[in-house]
Amino acid sequence: METVVEVEGSGEEKFEDSVVNNSICNTSLSKQAEDPVVYKLVRVEGDGRLVPATDDEIIEVADLLKDETIDVDIVPNSKKNTSISVEETSNVTVLLENQGFLHCQKDKADTGKLDVRVQLSTFPLVDDSDARNINQDSDAGESSDSPSPKMGSVLSPTTVCGISKPYFSKLRGEICLDNLSIRELHEAFKATFGRDTTVKDKAWLKRRIMMGLTNSGDVSMTNFTIKDGKVLVTGNEGNSKEVYAHAVFSNPLKVVDETKESSAIYGTSYLEDSQVVSLKRLRNHDLVDDYRSDSLNKEELTAKRIRKPTRRYIEELSKIESQGHSRLTSSCQGSGQPSPQLYTTTATSKGVCSNSRTFVMRLDSLAGIQVPCVSRLRRSRPRKDIMSLMFHHSSMEAVTGIMKKALHSYRSAGESGSSYAQLMSTQKQHIEESEKLRHCEATDKIEQDKYINGGDSVSFEGACNDKVVTVPTAKGGIRRKHHRAWTLSEVMKLVDGVSRYGAGRWSEIKRLAFASYSYRTSVDLKDKWRNLLKAANFASAPTDVMNSRKHTTTPIPAPILSRVRELAEINGHALPWNLSSAKVGFNGRSANRSVAGYL
DNA sequence: TTTAGGG
DNA sequence: CCCTAAA
Incomplete structure (x- = not known):
């Protein structure tokens, strides 16, 4: 299969197939058998024009697919959406957002910093199994009794990918481009993009139209038919869909004059795009709410979300x-x-x-x-307003539920006297589960370290409790104070790092164990460790303070605290509170040693 | 630049 | 969590 990601939406002829195809021929002649995937970069200029990338910016990934076993994942799992977005305000980001890989790789991409976002294309890769499914659906009759398609299972992509498999004529009449003449295709093109085209190539027209449609929304979710140059929306599954469809097709209406490649045109269409996207998000809200009792549908969570960065974000960016x-x-x-x-x-x-x-x-x-x-690295956290803007309560509830679960098992296991290691192994699942959720929610920033590190399992977290408060300084200036609560997994990582590299070697720990947490500096680690020492001592005090209701901070499980004490001792850091060494629970070694130390 | 400690 | 002195 040959997959070409073509920049779409600009309408500029710079991005015709020939360009991309040529690039394929030039760069991957010998690799065509290995399903090359070529991503053609574009630069979006300040006035909204798209400028084709130079040759050195063309990314050829075929050999990567060959070298790594990932290609097995990419092709067969057609439920994954691959989308490339080009954003522009002060810089250009082309990011690949693959739903499936968001899960397994836990990578994330920064989508902030940009106030205009152009969604270029969205299409999953399709394999034969999908084609079979499609045909079965069509055989089964009308779509009413067939299972509602999920977000990722768009039906359209094969044509988009440049292979003229005549699926569309079979797809329950959703999109029938094959039967159209050139003229009808022109009409459809005009209806889709709001302008005429002189291209005579039928395949090109079909592909372009399909891209236009799949761009604007999920084809599978909106049952529209192209007929006689008009787009008919046949979906009748609720108001949201109607509004959605309307938003999609209101776009071309605003683009009137094609001869002027003014920024106004593109600005308009891009704005429309973002509106579409926001509507999409609204719809996702509904869906997720429906699934709330299901304790979250991951497909929904990982569904593509796009939002505008906040004003605050932009301000800080410019600064x-x-x-x-x-x-x-x-x-x-x-x-x-x-x-x-x-x-x-x-x-x-x-x-x-x-x-x-x-x-x-x-x-x-x-x-x-x-x-x-x-990417522009910043130490600051994702903005809170973005979080509140884009996340649903349901996912938050799921997160808290998981955390509660984890904490509960912590407690029960701790009381039964399990060892630190055992606890960690059991709890890691819970924590990672919750981190995954958070990760799905927070796509606000790129963590450079994340990419450098290359796939730490728990990497993105704390986005929910990010708080930025302004603190007036003595000099009259105002500085921001970020607060991000430490999660259990972070604490565990920290403890692990201290045990591995020793307390005090914070930069080492930061680099080796906390590479994926760009927001935790070595100073943060040090501070946290200091607090942990305090907490460890405090928890081991005769009066069981753990029962106190005032846990403003996340309660640190006792096993971790005992481990902290142990490590503090190993590091020669004699406990500054010698009175409490008598009562050390959960870890005999620690208790014995500390007692021995003071005898 | 990193660490330790005060605020 | 921030700031800063000291190494």
Whole structure:
């Protein structure tokens, strides 16, 4: 199968097939048998125009697919959506958001920092099994009795991918492009994009129209038919869908004059796109709410979400921008990890960019596919307002439920006297479960360290309890104070890191054990360890303070605390509170040793 | 630049 | 969590 991700939506002929196909021929002639996937990059200029990427920006991933076993995953699992988005405000991000791999790789992409987002294409890869399913559906009759298609199982992609498998004529009449003449295709094109086209190629037209439709929404969710140049919406499953469909097709109505490639045109259409997306999100709300009793449907959670960054975000971005980009590069060097390939595109070096901002592109290994993306590292946390904007209560409830579950088992296991290791192994599942949820929710930022580290299982967390409060300083300035509650898994990682590298070697721990937590600095680790020592001592005090109701902070499970004490002792850090060493629970070694130490 | 400690 | 002195 040949899959070409083609930039769509600009309507500029720069992105015709020939360009992409040529790139395939040039770069992967010998690899065509291995299903090359070529991602053609674009640069979105400040005025909204799309500029084709230069050759060195074309990412060829075929050999990656070959080298790693991932290709087995990519092709057969057709339920995964692959989408490429180009965003623009001050920089360009092309990110690959693959639902399936979001699960297994737990990668994340920063979608903030940009106030305009152009969704270029959305289509899953389809294999034969999917085709069979489709045919079965059509054989079974009308769609009313067939299971409602899920978000990921879009039916359209084969044509998009450049292979003219005549699926559409069989698809319950959802989209029938094959029977249309060139002229009808032109009409459909016009209805889709709001402009005429001179292209005579039927396949191209069909593909383009399909992309346009799949761009605007999920084909499978909206039963529309293209007939006589008009798009008929046949779905009657509720108001939200009708509104949705309307939003989709209101887009071309606004694009009137094609001859002027003005930014107004694209600005309009892009805005419409974002509106569509937001509607989509609203609909997702409904769906998730329906599944609430199911303790969350992961497919829904990982469904593509797009949102506008907040004003605050943009403000801070511009501030950082004006200060330069030294942080990003320095963070790469400081990490000591294999640095990602960085190539920067500046206005001067390329001479193409209309504004003078620096684009930092990086090849990231994301599910075995190298994805260029722009990242700007910041220490700050994801914005709270974004969180509240995009997340549903249901998922939060699920998170808290899981956390409760985890804590409960912690307690019960702790009381039965399990060892630290046993507890950790049992609890890790709970925690990771919850982290996964959080991860699905929080797509706000790229953690560079995350990519460098390459797939830590628990990587993205704490997004929910992110708080930023402004604290007036003595000098009259106002600084932000970020607060992100430490999760159990973080504490465990910290304890593990201390046990491995020793307390005090915070930079080591940060680099080796906390590489995926970009928001935890070595100072943070140190502080947390200090607090842990305090908590450990406090918990071992004769009066069982653990029963106290005032747990403003996450209760640290007793086994962890005992481990903390043990480690503190190993590190020669004699407990500053010698009175409490007598009562050390859950860990005989620790108790004995500490007693021996003081005898 | 990292660590330790105060606030 | 932030700031800063000291190494």
